[in-house]
Amino acid sequence: MQKGIRRLTCLLPREEPSNNARSQQESARKYRWTRVTHDPISKSPPATTPWQPGVLQRFPWGGLLALLASLTSIIASSVTLALSNERPQSEWSLSPSVVLAICSTVGVASLHYAKSEAATLSWWISALQGGTIADLHRQWAVSTGIWSTLRFWRHFSRNSLATLGVTLCFVVAPLLQRASSVDSRPFAHPTTVSLAAATTDANFNTAMPMGSGWSAEYAPVVFMASNDGRAIKNLSDGAEYLGCPGTLTHRRCNITTGLVEYPVTIANHSLSLRSPEPQTFPFYPFAPWSVAGISAAAKYILNSSITLELSVLGYNSSLGPFVTQWDADFDGRLAADYIDAAKSNSNSCAMNITDPTEKVLSGLHELFLRTGLAAGQAKPVHIQTIDAEETIETLVYVAKYEYLIGAIVIMVLGIGSVAVSFHGWWQLGRPVSMSPVETANAFDSSLMRDEALSNASLDTLLKTVGERQIKYGVVQEKDDPVLRLGDPDVVVAPAKGECFR
Structure with a gap:
């Protein structure tokens, strides 16, 4: 054998010869081993x-x-x-x-x-x-x-x-x-905001010294001086004056910033509120926000008061005052609108004043709306770009x-x-x-018999017997017909009612 050449040797069974039919059936189970050698140099395919x-x-x-x-x-x-x-x-x-x-x-x-x-x-x-x-x-x-x-x-x-x-x-x-589902969440993310805000107070020419605590020295400042000779009266809740009972009712409202929707009507370039009650959107906690300008405007427009003073026309040391009359002093635009004249008497202390809360809130909403519209159209000054965190309602997974x-x-x-x-x-x-082709070969099908195919792969089987014609039908085997896969030349189509063993 030449150097570097490998030879493949397999043992194959070979049937022994016999002289009669019975001995042929017995000898089908008797084999002797034959040595087959394949030389890789040869161009012919291996035998097995x-x-x-x-x-x-x-x-x-x-x-x-x-x-x-x-x-x-x-x-x-x-x-x-x-x-x-x-x-x-x-x-x-x-x-x-x-x-x-x-x-x-x-x-x-x-x-x-x-x-x-x-x-x-x-x-x-x-x-x-x-x-x-x-x-x-x-x-x-x-x-x-x-x-x-x-x-x-x-x-x-x-x-x-x-x-x-x-x-x-x-x-x-x-x-x-x-x-995985979808839901809405208040989602916060960093952003930058451009605001019209001055870094320092502008347009001032003097200052007031301020100290922390009560120990600082303050200069006296006169905010308002009055010398009209009227007596100072203490108007307390449920106070009685000269036997005339009265009830003073206080109502406190906490007004905060928020996001609202106003129903409005625009006609002939004029805007008016249709309802004093706007729709309020879900409230998120915001940092405190100064509304000093709104507060000052609201005070100027809505701040009102009524002062009742008793006028004494005569006085007797034993009988006391006689012929009294009540004088009403109005301050502000709303004061006179809320005196119930039908139930009031200038000669008595029975002055009835209706609740102005609804009017005040309606006026504030009007002020907020028009201020917001005006601010949106105004040209900003003292623009600053600051870092902020924006929170919006968004859909998240x-x-x-x-x-x-x-x-x-x-x-x-x-x-x-x-x-x-x-x-x-x-x-x-x-x-x-x-594959049926490979399993049929494993079961030693008569259609698949060929030399050197018992250990063949599916690809080898298809190359060797893939083109062989077969048909399923009646095959005459000895004296009885059977249903088998066989050669189309000897297979007959089965008839209805035909019996097979």
């Missing part, structure tokens, strides 16, 4: 295919990569939910529900492919290990669907476990769809991890059940499939 088992030679790359794809899909689903939780819809061009649907489809489809590969390996391993024809049939049947698995529950196998696990994985897709955990558990169980079915792949000596 060797049996080559092993871990790496027969490693099921396709099936195990499909299991890895299924595991990757459930990891991708978990990452998608974690990244989208409490995040605005605007940040996702492709919604998480679509991503989860893609992941579940890829994962379940990969698991189905892996289960198909594992079922094929498991069937051939069972055939290699030996058993009855019924055992092989059940191994194949349970891999086709859940119904056969339940039917043959007494013969539970690794293929049965894989079928149950993969069937259960059909609920993974709806679970992942429920794992919300993750429901309980559904994700359920999908993960089911998917992992399915992957584990399929992985078990790959056990023993190293015992096989060639690539296998569940």
